[in-house]
Amino acid sequence: MKEIIYLDTGVIHSYIAQQFDGLPTETSNERGEEINDTNEKEYGYKSGTSLETKIKSGKFEIPVLLKTPEGELKLTLQPGRFSSEKAVISQTETGKEIISKQLHDNALETFIKNNEFYSTEDPNIEGKFVKCVSEFKIIDFKYLKNILQSDKLLEFMFIEQEEEMKKMKNDVDQDNGKHKTILREALNHYRSELSNSKKIMKSQLDFIEKAISYLNDILPTESFMIMRDAIAPLKKEYLRETAKELMFKYGASSSSIHVTIVGKVTNKIKSVKIPDLTKDPFFEFPNIINAVLHPLGVINEGNLIISPIAIYFE
Incomplete structure (x- = not known):
């Protein structure tokens, strides 16, 4: 049994309609x-x-x-x-x-049965259908943007260290002997180290927050599925569960649970560097996305971009 979490019904219905001279979608009583x-x-x-x-x-x-009444x-x-x-x-x-009676799931079975699928290792894979099984990650940039509130995150991330510093300060205040100076120096050193750690972490969070905010403005969709050597943009209207729910249920990544994706390879990421905008800038601008996604660990050079038709567990 397939547990379908994503199904592009537009593609599926178009295929069935072309193959069988139309698509029956409803009956009337x-x-x-x-x-x-x-x-x-x-x-x-x-x-x-x-x-x-x-x-x-x-x-x-x-x-x-x-039908209106008829009278004579x-x-x-x-x-x-x-x-x-x-x-x-x-x-x-x-x-x-x-x-x-939408023929969603049955239509998917027909689509899989009547199409040829190619290996992702095929050197000419672009434009071809693939069906692959892999571990996966779900990313929803809108959800991540809501999570990334640096001030609140820092407060939660360093709560144990703050408690430890309070204890050290209390020890200094209560000690009236020869160890007071040593304890005060240790407290000052700990406070300085903690402050530096917070600055470094805040800088990282600010960078991620800016990157995600920028990506939310330029990406074609908010949600993505990352698989082994591939990334798939997810259209919200075809998800049977929200990306937020999937992230909560399966975590940031899942190595024990595998998912099957059926789709078409539309592109292969050839570079993750900032493109040379002095040559054909209008055509190079879209490649900036790769340069922004790469430092976040979302894509790597050589990854495939798959336009998903169906994603499911078996």
């Missing part, structure tokens, strides 16, 4: 109810001559969706004071129950 009302009136005296006319009320129908008015006039009228109103009310 209908129930109908008809109401008839008849009203007749007569008065006056009868005559041997008469004039009869019928007038039909408007009827409007959109097949399956809407019959009027008979004779000389004198006699008249007779008959009104017949017929109304049909149709209620619809639509049961959508």
Whole structure:
């Protein structure tokens, strides 16, 4: 059984529709109810001559969706004071129950069965379908941006060291003997080391925060799956669980749980250096993304970019 966590239904349905001359997506069950009302009136005296006319009320129908009542008015006039009228109103009310049967999972099985998949080691892999199994990491840059609040993080990261420094200060305050000077020097040294550690960590956090903020502005999507020698951008609308939920459930990385990805290789990362913008700058600008992602440990030179069709556990 496949536990599908990502499925690009747009690609799957397009494939099935092309292969089988269309894609059945729903069936309809209908129930109908008809109401008839008849009203007749007569008065006056009868005559041997008469004039009869019928007038039909408007009827409007959109097949399956809407049907308005249809009515008929019959009027008979004779000389004198006699008249007779008959009104017949017929109304049909149709209620619809639509049961959508999206062929998501079955369509995936058909797609896998009818396509050829290539090895990621193929030197001409770009533009070809792959199906590979690997350990994985989930990254959601919007979620990470919310996590990376450097001041609060520093407070939590160094809480034990701060408590230790409070104890050392308390020892200095309580000692009135010959060790007071030594204890004070140790406290000052510890405070200085702790301050330097905080500065270094804050500098690193500030860099990561700026990088993630920049990436949120320029990346085509917020979420990515990182696999062995590959990275796959994830479209939010095709995730069956949010990237935040997946990060919480499986952690930053999972070495014991493997995932299967089915997709198309769209590119291979050839360089992670800042590109030379003096030559064809408009075409080189997108490569800046690689240079920003590389120091964060997201990509490496030679990694494949896979456009995912399905991601699942087996």
